[in-house]
Amino acid sequence: AAAAQGQADSPELRKAIRDDMINLEVMAQEAVKAGLDKNADVVQQVELAKQSVLVGAFVQDYAKNHPISEDQLKQEYDKLKAKLGNKEYNTRHILVETEAEAKDIIAQLGKKAKFEKLAAKSKDTGSAAQGGSLGWAVPGNFVPEFANALLNLKKGEYTKVPVQSQFGWHVIKLDDTRELKVPPFEEVKAQLQQRLQQQSIKKAIDELRAKAKIE
Known part of the structure; x- marks a missing residue:
């Protein structure tokens, strides 16, 4: 294990590991002699530790038996490229509670x-303190109503009609655009694999929960 963590194997290292294991065993035996293994809090912690080890083993085993294919990774990459598009937008907005407030702001801008x-x-x-700035982002990062309004703006323009979303009413301004260069597939492959693996494990857990009977 120590070698796996980057430590060179040596007689000294092996002795240190053996000493650590002996120390753990001696202390564990003393804890049992003292009856600590019957303590309710200790029993609970041991059970939680056992569950944690089992969960880790399950996740590793599931990932091993359900590998993410190259085709899946490329499909996910294509979806990512489609979501990102080829442009980034430097955007500002003002979010208010009512349509009337948004119209008043538009009138003042006029x-x-x-x-x-x-x-x-x-x-x-958060953005109010920055003059409404949301920084550089792709439309796919915003809710659809916001994104659609943004795509219809030219540099320097703001929405002349309030935009409603689940958050309230927006007045949106486009400061600038720039070309977006999506990282090559090989550069993001590991991240995509991790994301898809997590999604796969979550789906498996959801299915197990649906079938499980927990009292």
Whole structure:
């Protein structure tokens, strides 16, 4: 195990590992003699530790027996490219509670009010402090209503009609666009594999939960 962690195998290392194992065994025996293995809290912790080991073994075994294929990885990569598109958008928005508030902001913008200043009223406090800036992002990162409105804007424009989403009413401004270069497949392959493996394990767990009877 130590060698697997990058430590060179040696007689000294083997002795240190053996000493550690002996120490653990001696202390465990003393704990049993003291009756600590019957302590309710200890019993619970031992059971949780056992479950944790079993869960780790299950995940490793499932991943081994349900490998992610190259085709699956390429399909996921194609979906990622489609979602990202070929452009990034530098966007601002002001989020308010009502359509009337959004219309009032649009009216003020029409009278040459500064978007950044009006953004101080935004419900989105994180971007409000940055003049409404959401930074560079792809439309796929936003809810559909927001993304669709954004795609219809030209550089420097803002929405002349309030945009409603699940979060409230938005006034959106497009500051700039730039070309997006999607990383090559080989560069993101490991991340895609990890993501798909996690999704596969989650699906398996959901199916097990649906069938399980836990009292």
